[in-house]
Amino acid sequence: MENTKINNRIRNIAIIAHVDHGKTTLVDQMFRQSGLFRDNQSVDERIMDSMDLERERGITIAAKNCSVTWKETKINILDTPGHADFGGEVERALMMVDGAILLVDSSEGPLPQTRFVLKKALEGQKKVVVVINKIDRQDSRVAEVLDEIYDLFIDLDATEDQLEFPVLYAIGRDGIAKNELEDESTNLFPLFDTILKELPAPKHSEEEPFQMLVADLDFSDYLGKLAIGRVANGIVKKNEQLVCIGEGNEEIALRASKVQVYEGFSMAEAEQIEPGEIMILAGIDNVRIGDTICTKVLPKALKRISVDEPTISMFFYTNNSPFAGQEGKLVQPNKIKDRLYKETLSNVSLQFEETMDADRFLVKGRGELQMAVLIETMRREGFELAVGRPEVIYKEENGERLEPIEHVYVDCEEGFLGIVSEKLSQRKGRMINLVNHGAGRVQVQFNIPSRGLIGYRNEFLTDTRGTGILNSYLSGYEPYRGDFFITAGERVYEGMILGEHNRDSDLNVNPCKEKKLTNHRASGKDENTVLTPIIPMTLERAIEFIREGEIVEVTPENIRLRKVLLSATGRHTARPPKA
Numbered sequence: 001m002e003n004t005k006i007n008n009r010i011r012n013i014a015i016i017a018h019v020d021h022g023k024t025t026l027v028d029q030m031f032r033q034s035g036l037f038r039d040n041q042s043v044d045e046r047i048m049d050s051m052d053l054e055r056e057r058g059i060t061i062a063a064k065n066c067s068v069t070w071k072e073t074k075i076n077i078l079d080t081p082g083h084a085d086f087g088g089e090v091e092r093a094l095m096m097v098d099g100a101i102l103l104v105d106s107s108e109g110p111l112p113q114t115r116f117v118l119k120k121a122l123e124g125q126k127k128v129v130v131v132i133n134k135i136d137r138q139d140s141r142v143a144e145v146l147d148e149i150y151d152l153f154i155d156l157d158a159t160e161d162q163l164e165f166p167v168l169y170a171i172g173r174d175g176i177a178k179n180e181l182e183d184e185s186t187n188l189f190p191l192f193d194t195i196l197k198e199l200p201a202p203k204h205s206e207e208e209p210f211q212m213l214v215a216d217l218d219f220s221d222y223l224g225k226l227a228i229g230r231v232a233n234g235i236v237k238k239n240e241q242l243v244c245i246g247e248g249n250e251e252i253a254l255r256a257s258k259v260q261v262y263e264g265f266s267m268a269e270a271e272q273i274e275p276g277e278i279m280i281l282a283g284i285d286n287v288r289i290g291d292t293i294c295t296k297v298l299p300k301a302l303k304r305i306s307v308d309e310p311t312i313s314m315f316f317y318t319n320n321s322p323f324a325g326q327e328g329k330l331v332q333p334n335k336i337k338d339r340l341y342k343e344t345l346s347n348v349s350l351q352f353e354e355t356m357d358a359d360r361f362l363v364k365g366r367g368e369l370q371m372a373v374l375i376e377t378m379r380r381e382g383f384e385l386a387v388g389r390p391e392v393i394y395k396e397e398n399g400e401r402l403e404p405i406e407h408v409y410v411d412c413e414e415g416f417l418g419i420v421s422e423k424l425s426q427r428k429g430r431m432i433n434l435v436n437h438g439a440g441r442v443q444v445q446f447n448i449p450s451r452g453l454i455g456y457r458n459e460f461l462t463d464t465r466g467t468g469i470l471n472s473y474l475s476g477y478e479p480y481r482g483d484f485f486i487t488a489g490e491r492v493y494e495g496m497i498l499g500e501h502n503r504d505s506d507l508n509v510n511p512c513k514e515k516k517l518t519n520h521r522a523s524g525k526d527e528n529t530v531l532t533p534i535i536p537m538t539l540e541r542a543i544e545f546i547r548e549g550e551i552v553e554v555t556p557e558n559i560r561l562r563k564v565l566l567s568a569t570g571r572h573t574a575r576p577p578k579a
């Protein structure tokens with residue numbers, strides 16, 4: 001870039017880590033200590049986890065922007081989710097920043113998602129500051145974890161430069177960070193100072209006109225679609241005439257009627273925005289991720305960005321069960337369609353397509369949890385719908401069928417290794433690494449087709465009696481590897497799925513059949529018909545459980561498993577002839 005200038009008034013950083021390593025908690029403390037709250041103001045914990053489901057589940061689902069000011073420098077912070085299903089959020093967040101803070105739990109060490117997010121950061125040439133977090137943990141093993149982090153950097157082909165990452169030690173929850181483990185510290189000042197010193201300020205070219213690459217989308221009921229991105233070059237003023245350059249270089253004219261920046265955890269209107277700043281622009285309908293927004297006089301597109309494609313798909317149906325419409329207010333196909341469309345406006349890793357059938361939509365995303373979160377949100381809004389089994393999305397390349405492959409990381413007691421390996425190999429998993437520290441637990445890694453993992457997580461928890469840890473991330477695509485092989489008194493209807501049969505076939509039962517009172521009874525036999533306690537059906541369990549020809553009915557108050565074809569005779573007739 002010619003005539004490169006640096007805007008030292010700004011830093012753009014992302015906080016990245018594996019699930020639960022303490023990102024959102026740390027951002028809370030950064031807020032407190034940068035003076036955004038009054039000293040005695042009572043503030044909720046994990047304020048960035050603002051969505052209902054985020055608060056309930058204690059996880060971050062969507063990446064979110066906020067800003068703090070430290071020593072007259074504005075730091076735009078992107079808090080990202082650590083769960084693999086929301087990895088798309090991390091990728092996009094990294095596009096807006098120059099540096100990243102990689103948090104690693106002082107006991108757990110680097111885990112699969114640490115690897116995924118660090119890989120993305122290094123590929124994007126981001127400078128990384130490592131923070132070993134939760135050093136207050138009884139079982140913390142700081143020195144070993146630091147070694148593991150070095151190994152991970154080397155394994156990911158980090159350059160010499162990248163290998164010289166600064167390291168801090170923190171108790172994020174208490175708002176404490178230190179440069180050396182033995183330092184006395186009562187605040188996060190060492191972290192703030194390291195951010196200013198080590199993470200680069202945004203660069204721009206003096207010669208280029210205003211350009212901004214759209215890296216994220218949001219939706220507001222008042223302002224409509226919002227395009228979020230970093231100003232690559234130039235200055236933009238309120239009310240300026242702009243254009244949005246799309247994928248095929250088509251230009252859509254627009255006016256910057258409302259330009260905003262992040263201030264604390266809200267947005268604030270600005271008269272003009274400087275290069276390097278992260279901005280929010282309202283009022284463009286057809287904008288997509290990767291588009292460039294620039295001046296009308298000198299339109300010039302930046303290099304497009306691409307985000308990893310969705311890996312699983314699921315059919316959403318309108319609810320046609322005998323109980324349809326009894327609980328939900330929103331049941332019509334056009335209501336579901338509008339809702340799905342609205343979701344794709346802000347949730348860019350989700351896509352949906354209409355099908356030949358007006359009552360059926362194809363929704364594509366990154367994983368079962370992501371789907372479950374969407375369905376759960378919809379039922380709370382008053383929707384009724386039915387959903388099918390998640391299916392893997394295959395790719396065609398040079399006439400060959402490719403399928404997504406996951407890298408699975410299992411941590412379990414040695415005694416469960418047999419059953420876990422056996423089940424994963426049945427599902428076409430290949431063991432690639434096994435570490436036994438001799439302390440009773442083993443760490444095993446597998447490569448396995450994504451389709452093999454669908455429905456496995458609950459089985460895994462049962463097999464390891466709830467003590468196993470299973471993590472996975474999408475590692476790439478490989479050629480397709482051949483074929484696979486209620487409480488009493490609850491209301492039921494024909495074709496509803498009541499329980500699991502111990503064989504692979506379906507067993508039709510009638511739970512409503514009464515015993516004729518006139519029958520002779522052998523003493524002591526009949527009274528003993530006891531229903532064994534049922535396993536509560538959560539949305540995720542339901543989605544994992546169903547097979548072909550089965551769907552989950554979701555209403556605001558109930559989750560029921562059912563057959564697509566409800567009548568048993570109908571299903572019998574529709575059965576394909578035996579080969």
Ligand SMILES: Nc1nc2c(ncn2[C@@H]2O[C@H](COP(=O)(O)OP(=O)(O)OP(=O)(O)O)[C@@H](O)[C@H]2O)c(=O)[nH]1
Binds near residue numbers: 060080136137173174
């Ligand atoms: N012991 C200890 N626990 C911490 C610390 N910081 C955070 N935690 C706890 O770790 C858990 C996860 O914290 P979060 O901040 O939600 O983690 P996260 O990385 O944002 O999680 P995701 O966004 O879902 O990936 C919470 O129960 C926190 O209270 C710390 O410094 N020490």
Ligand SMILES: [Mg+2]
Binds near residue numbers: 023025059
């Ligand atoms: Mg979080």
